[in-house]
Amino acid sequence: MDESSDPQIALTDAERFPLLDDLSFLNALKQDAYAPKFNFKSGDRLNALHLSKVKSYKNKYYDKKIFWNEGQTPIWLNDYLKWCHTTVPFYQNKDIALDSFPTISREDIRKYPHLFVSNEANLEELLVYYTSGSTGPKLDVLFDAVSQASWLPQIESVLKDFDISITENKNTTAIALICAQEKTLTYASLSTYLEGAGILKINLNPSEWNQPDDAKKYLEKYNPQILTGDPIAFMALLDLKPQLNPKALVSSAMKLTKGTKNKLENYFRCPVIDLYSMTECRNIAYAAEMGHKAIRPDLYLEIFDEHEDVKLPYGERGELVITGGNNPFLPLVRYRTGDFCSLKIENGIPFLVDLEARNPVVFFTKSNIKINNIDISNRLSKLSIAGFKMHQRKDKLIQFVGYSNDITSEEIIELLNIIFKNDIDILVDIHKISQNNTVEKSQYSSELITNK
Amino acid sequence: MSKYDVFELVTHLRKCPDIYLEPSSLIENEGLNSIALVCDTYRIVCNDFLKKEFKKPSDFNLAYIGDNHWRAIHISIWLLSHRNFINSALIEDKLYNFWFEELSEASLYVKFKEWISDDERAEEMVRLLLDCCEIIPDGENQDEAADKLSSLSSTDRQKVLKQSYEAHERIMNIKREMAEKKAREAANTYGRE
Numbered sequence: 229m230d231e232s233s234d235p236q237i238a239l240t241d242a243e244r245f246p247l248l249d250d251l252s253f254l255n256a257l258k259q260d261a262y263a264p265k266f267n268f269k270s271g272d273r274l275n276a277l278h279l280s281k282v283k284s285y286k287n288k289y290y291d292k293k294i295f296w297n298e299g300q301t302p303i304w305l306n307d308y309l310k311w312c313h314t315t316v317p318f319y320q321n322k323d324i325a326l327d328s329f330p331t332i333s334r335e336d337i338r339k340y341p342h343l344f345v346s347n348e349a350n351l352e353e354l355l356v357y358y359t360s361g362s363t364g365p366k367l368d369v370l371f372d373a374v375s376q377a378s379w380l381p382q383i384e385s386v387l388k389d390f391d392i393s394i395t396e397n398k399n400t401t402a403i404a405l406i407c408a409q410e411k412t413l414t415y416a417s418l419s420t421y422l423e424g425a426g427i428l429k430i431n432l433n434p435s436e437w438n439q440p441d442d443a444k445k446y447l448e449k450y451n452p453q454i455l456t457g458d459p460i461a462f463m464a465l466l467d468l469k470p471q472l473n474p475k476a477l478v479s480s481a482m483k484l485t486k487g488t489k490n491k492l493e494n495y496f497r498c499p500v501i502d503l504y505s506m507t508e509c510r511n512i513a514y515a516a517e518m519g520h521k522a523i524r525p526d527l528y529l530e531i532f533d534e535h536e537d538v539k540l541p542y543g544e545r546g547e548l549v550i551t552g553g554n555n556p557f558l559p560l561v562r563y564r565t566g567d568f569c570s571l572k573i574e575n576g577i578p579f580l581v582d583l584e585a586r587n588p589v590v591f592f593t594k595s596n597i598k599i600n601n602i603d604i605s606n607r608l609s610k611l612s613i614a615g616f617k618m619h620q621r622k623d624k625l626i627q628f629v630g631y632s633n634d635i636t637s638e639e640i641i642e643l644l645n646i647i648f649k650n651d652i653d654i655l656v657d658i659h660k661i662s663q664n665n666t667v668e669k670s671q672y673s674s675e676l677i678t679n680k
Numbered sequence: 681m682s683k684y685d686v687f688e689l690v691t692h693l694r695k696c697p698d699i700y701l702e703p704s705s706l707i708e709n710e711g712l713n714s715i716a717l718v719c720d721t722y723r724i725v726c727n728d729f730l731k732k733e734f735k736k737p738s739d740f741n742l743a744y745i746g747d748n749h750w751r752a753i754h755i756s757i758w759l760l761s762h763r764n765f766i767n768s769a770l771i772e773d774k775l776y777n778f779w780f781e782e783l784s785e786a787s788l789y790v791k792f793k794e795w796i797s798d799d800e801r802a803e804e805m806v807r808l809l810l811d812c813c814e815i816i817p818d819g820e821n822q823d824e825a826a827d828k829l830s831s832l833s834s835t836d837r838q839k840v841l842k843q844s845y846e847a848h849e850r851i852m853n854i855k856r857e858m859a860e861k862k863a864r865e866a867a868n869t870y871g872r873e
Contacts, residue, residue, distance in 0.1 A: 237864045244865070273867045317847060342854040351857045355866040368858065376867045383870070403870055417868050427868050456871035481872035507873045 244271020247279060247420050253398050257416035257426050262446035264436045268413040270429070273355070273373035274420040281374045282421050285554060286381035290388075292525040294576030298542055301326065302528050308552060311346075312559050318343040319561055330537050331549055331562040334367065337508065341368045341558075349556035357507070369507050370557035378554055380421050382511040382523055383454070383478065389521075390499045392475045394453055398424030404452035405429040408464035410664050428452060432464050433664035443663075444468045455496075458482045459614040460631055462492055462500075463661045467633065474498050480505050483585065483605065484515070487612035491634075504567075504583060509553045509560055518574060519581035527552040529578050531571050532564065545570040548580065589672040591620050593651040601672045607643055611635050614661055620674040628656045631665070683818040684764055689806040696758040696796050704750035706742060714750055715742075717757050722775065725760065727767040735776045745784070751792035753779050756805060771813040778812035789834040804832040 241251060258266060274282065296302045309326055312319040318340060322329055337344060345354075353372040380394075387393060394402050398418075402425035407414075409431055417427040428450070430436075430443070437443050447470050455462070455474045458481040474496055479489075480503040492500045502515035512527060513520035522529060531546040532539055540546040548565040569580040584602055591599040601618075608616065616630040626648070628640055637656040644654050703711040715736065722734040737745070745753075756779065765771065786808065794801040807829040810817055816825050830836055 239865045268865075270865060270868050317851070342851050342858065345854050347850065351853055354854075354857050354861050356858055356861045357866055358862070368862070370858065373867050376869075379870045405869060405871060407872075419868070427870065429869060458872050461872075478871055503871065505871065505873045510873065511871075 238269060239271065241271070244269065244273065245418060245420060246273070246275040248418055248424050250398060250424065251418070253424065253426055254416060254418050257401070257428065257450065260446060260449065262437075262439075262442040262449060263416070264414060264430055264443065264446065265438070266414050266416060267436075268415040270413075270415045270417045272377050272417070272420050272427075274377055278372075278374050278377070279420055282377045282381065285374070285378050286384065289525045290381060290385050295522060295525045295578055296528070296573070297576055298573045302525065302552075304526070305528055305551070308559075309561065312561055315346040315348050316344060316559055317347070319559075322561075326551070326562075327539075329562045331532055331564050332560075333564045334508070334566065337369075337558065337563075338367050341370055344558050345370060346556045346559060354557060367507065371555050372557060375510070375553070375555035375557075377419075377421055379510055380419065386478075386501060386503070386511075386514050386523055387454075387476060390476060390501070392499070394422060394425070394475075396423040396425055401426035401428060401450040401452040403427050403454045403456060404447065404450075406432065406455055406457035406461045406465050408432040408457075408461040408661070408663050408665050410666050426450065426452075431664075432461065432468070435664070444470045447472060454478060456480070459484050459488050460661055460665050463488065463614040463631075463633060464663050464665070466492065466495055467661065467663075472496065476501055478503050482615050483609075485609040485611055485613050487610055488614055491612045504580070506565060506567075508558060508563060509550060509555070512550070512565075513578075513580050513583070516579070519569070519572065519579035520583045522578040522580070524552075526554055529571060529580070530562070531569070532562075534568070542571050542573065545582065548583075585671070589674050590676075591618075591626070591648075591672075591674060592624060592676055593648045594624055594653075595651055597649065597651070599647060604644075604647055604672070607647055611639070611643070618672050620676055622675045624676070625653045625655060628654065630656070630658045631661050632658055633661050684810055684815050685819075686803065686806055686810075686817045689759065689762060689764065689810075690799070690802045692762045693755070693759045693802050693806060694796055696755050700754040700758045701751055701792065701796075702754070703747055704745075704754070706745070707747045707750060712754060714753065717754065718779070721757050721760050722772060724766055725775070726769045726772045735773065737780055745780075746787070748792050749784055749787040752783050752787045752790070752795060752805075755792060755795045756783060756809065759805065759809060768813075771815070774813045778809055782808055782812055785835050786833075789838050800832055801834070804829070804834060807832060 305326065309324055313322065313324045355371050355373065357369045358366050384394060402419055402422045405428065410433065412431050414429050414431050414436060418424050419427050432443050434440060451472055453475050456478040459479055460482065462477060462479060476498050477492055477496060477500040479500060484502040489500045489502065503511060504513045504520050505511045509527065511523050513522045528551040530539055530549045531544060532549045534547050545568060548567050548569055550563045550565060551561050553560050567583060567585050569583040572579045572581050582602055584605060589601045591601065593599065612634045613630050613632040616628065619627045621627065626644060630640060635658060637658050640656045641654050704714040705711040706714060718736060719734050723729050723731055790801055795805050796802060811829050816822055
């Protein structure tokens with residue numbers, strides 16, 4: 229997701245940071261000799277009430293050991309459904325019991341964003357982003373400063389699993405969101421929740437910097453504790469060979485292959501966390517050995533049949549469906565994520581097993597043997613490839629476009645030939661990763677009928 | 681015990697003589713003596729023609745009853761003259777609520793002539809009276825009677841319309857705010873989604 233690309237009305241610093249008096253570190257970040265040509269300003273918008281809500285969100289969920297057990301539902305669920313039924317117009321004509329709730333889709337939110345706003349939500353606190361539409365039509369996402377800032381305690385709970393904590397200090401840069409795109413909003417900001425620590429959103433695209441080495445020098449000078457971004461941005465950062473000591477890298481938005489993860493971990497000498505999140509409800513899970521470990525006790529996860537409103541039992545693969553969240557402008561009940569996995573509960577914590585983004589696609593060898601895209605993902609994950617698109621034409625030819633500075637076309641062809649049992653024609657195009665890429669999310673597609 | 685047939689009571693109500701449509705003497709000097717009508721109805725209902733003390737609003741509150749409400753009370757007095765209600769002492773203490781609470785609210789939405797001229801409003805008054813007097817119409821059970829009254833209730837309908845209007849206003853406000861906020865700075869983004 230990217231922010232609204234053309235916000236025309238700017239706020240004052242007092243509106244951006246109602247509780248922060250000392251903006252000297254922000255000015256240092258913005259006015260540094262190596263600083264990029266920031267094209268935007270941003271704040272966390274947290275006033276005292278908002279901040280207390282974010283902190284109470286952390287207190288409520290940070291140490292939660294058991295989300296729910298198999299055969300049970302979370303204790304908050306009934307009250308949440310009742311609240312949705314009473315205050316959210318979209319849900320008011322639905323039955324109050326979860327089992328009677330039909331699933332909803334991205335299309336519902338796209339068409340009727342206003343109907344998902346709780347009658348209790350204060351419209352003065354409404355904030356709007358719209359997605360770039362990289363995985364579908366553009367989508368208005370309504371939220372507030374509290375649900376947005378809740379990203380921080382959610383990530384803190386993930387970092388805790390790695391014995392990492394973010395230092396809260398007004399002279400440190402806590403988080404840098406790294407982009408390597410043609411164009412995006414960039415800004416320096418602060419986090420009230422992190423006691424005024426710096427927040428950066430930067431684009432490695434050389435056109436955004438005064439001197440070619442400035443991106444490297446700037447990042448080295450402010451040495452952010454946590455780097456966030458997608459695998460392509462991280463590989464572009466790696467190319468600069470910056471001397472940084474991040475506590476962790478948080479990768480999201482695209483599939484992170486094991487090869488890329490290893491490469492980043494070897495260089496930055498810190499955990500690289502593969503985060504599963506989505507615009508509609510933000511953080512959901514992160515990749516662990518057993519599968520993607522759920523992060524948030526306030527999200528209830530279920531698996532449904534892809535085509536019918538039929539809930540599937542634990543262990544069976546289907547579409548991930550989400551209920552819950554803390555956004556009064558978009559409370560979700562049985563929201564179809566468009567992503568597929570099976571669900572397993574381990575000691576009260578849900579794990580998403582074999583999570584694959586978007587609809588499963590079946591490929592065929594020339595002699596019509598079916599090949600599941602999960603098998604392809606598993607094989608490709610060993611390579612240091614930051615992103616890819618794979619398409620099968622009607623004549624069964626496979627077109628593969630990958631983004632990597634290490635892998636050759638021959639290696640991909642060899643690997644795909646193993647998967648397709650040497651019974652396929654393949655065209656491979658590997659693009660080098662630069663500091664300004666125009667890459668969409670990894671995806672599979674096919675012109676063939678793919679009834680599984 | 682009488683059988684309270686809704687159709688029969690509606691038929692009786694719709695035959696209401698014009699004299700009952702006159703204003704109250706508390707509003708116009710030449711009008712009907714509403715207090716006397718109310719007291720007489722109490723006497724008929726409890727079959728005690730010597731009784732002098734009846735539950736009625738204070739003089740102060742009587743002054744606040746509007747013309748449309750008084751005429752609705754007059755019409756309902758005609759309805760209460762039906763033989764079903766004569767010598768029905770159990771409903772005596774229910775009439776105050778009917779006349780001065782329920783009919784007061786309904787009169788905000790119903791013009792007095794409609795209680796007679798409009799089939800649905802006539803049935804509404806009959807059912808409202810029976811409901812206030814805790815009488816279940818002949819051939820119905822409690823739930824059916826409640827459902828039928830609810831489907832006719834001018835007050836309920838008005839509430840639904842008001843809620844619907846408010847919901848519409850809220851949606852229009854959200855759409856306005858969305859358009860306005862879309863053009864504004866939002867808040868920090870910390871990671872990609």
